[in-house]
Amino acid sequence: MNGLTILVVDDDPVIRRLLEQRLLKENYKVLLAEDGSKGNETLSSNHIDVVLTDLMMPGEIGGIEVLEFAKGLDRNIEVILITAHSSVDTAVEAMKKGASDYLEKPVNFTELFLRLQKISTMRGLLRNAEDLRQAMDVTENTAAETIQNLEIVAATLQTRLDNVESILTSDTMVSEDKVADALNIILNWE
């Protein structure tokens, strides 16, 4: 398993089949949808990492709408658009809406696998950063508790030491009383 679940949305059954075969061969998990609305349905009911969608599809829901739906569902879903050379401008617009990338038809598989590999690596790094952040939070909270307790203990001890000092250096008491009072403070430390 390559770790990523990929949804292929394309109205052309030949391209759909081709993409499925090549992706399966690379050990990706693949789901298929024959149009935009089926694509959105699949997105709603499955955990998808990457959507590979045709930009132009018949019906009301095209690639851009699939992109918007996916991003609305979960910002972390990556969307790669497949486009004819003539629609490159639209694809660039789509990038502004959050598409990770676009590929021109006919799909160059080396290029596709390279991009998927990049997405996979990036996800691993993000996951790692998130784990580190959580580990840091736990460490920080535990350390904070210990340090703050010690801070109060140190301050309490300091106050008592100051009291002992002021008793021992007092000019108004006789030595026996000084020692007795100082001892009293020391012995009554918790």
Add this chain to the structure above:
Amino acid sequence: MLKITAEELQIISQYIHEISGIYLDQSKSYLFETRLSSIAEELGCTSYRELYNKAKIDPAKKIERQIIDAISTNETLFFRDSGPFELLRHKILPEIIDLRTPHSPRLKTNIKIWSAASSTGQELYSVAMTIRELIGTQLDNFTFKLLGTDISDGAITQASYGKYNKFEIERGLARQTLQKHFTLFGDSWKVKDELRSMVNFRKLNLMLPFAGLGKFDIILCRNVAIYFTLDDRKKLFNKIADNLTDDGYLIIGSTESLTGICPRFVPKRHLRSIFYQKKIEVL
């Protein structure tokens, strides 16, 4: 990536300490390389010694600023660690408001707050949001002066602008708070004017004298002294004590301690958090 030599490590580490107070462990050469190599390469330097020489003679101090921006850590987020903000809301702000409210109802309550290492502004804006949530419609009766200072020009610029990308916003801010205090600005979020008008940001090197800062009722100095040497930390908190009113409040980072650093402060506990006040001098 440009490699740093042992001799350069010593020079650069000393230079960074001089210009920023930040003490970087010389055994971590990768830290210097990852943060400074792009500046060196951009300036066409073939060594860190050359970068140092260029920075020293740069009259506009642009290279120095770039180095400070690259070295200083700007890991921050809105309401980072909820403790201090709970503390402000339930203990410190109500107390200081009581103390500072004048007898005459016609006079305003003046309160000055300082975020000593404000980074890109999230901490100070979080304080401002806490104040607004606490005081609500009564804000006209108060004059809050919130100052944020930082050593990094880049951080001060972003803080002053008050614009944050989705990634910066999503960490720490609840949806409701976000919509109340921010407006969508293209792909980013911008602090609303009423919040922005409560705060001011300016550059300050904590190692230098705090000339003309005045006294504050509340000072936050969280997670910055950890980058300083013990000696510099002592100096810093001593100066902070000078700039805090006698009944003022100091909040430091949750894993920081002032034991053995500044005997002028005493720690006090409120629920699960700690704040510091100046020790009352017995004459």
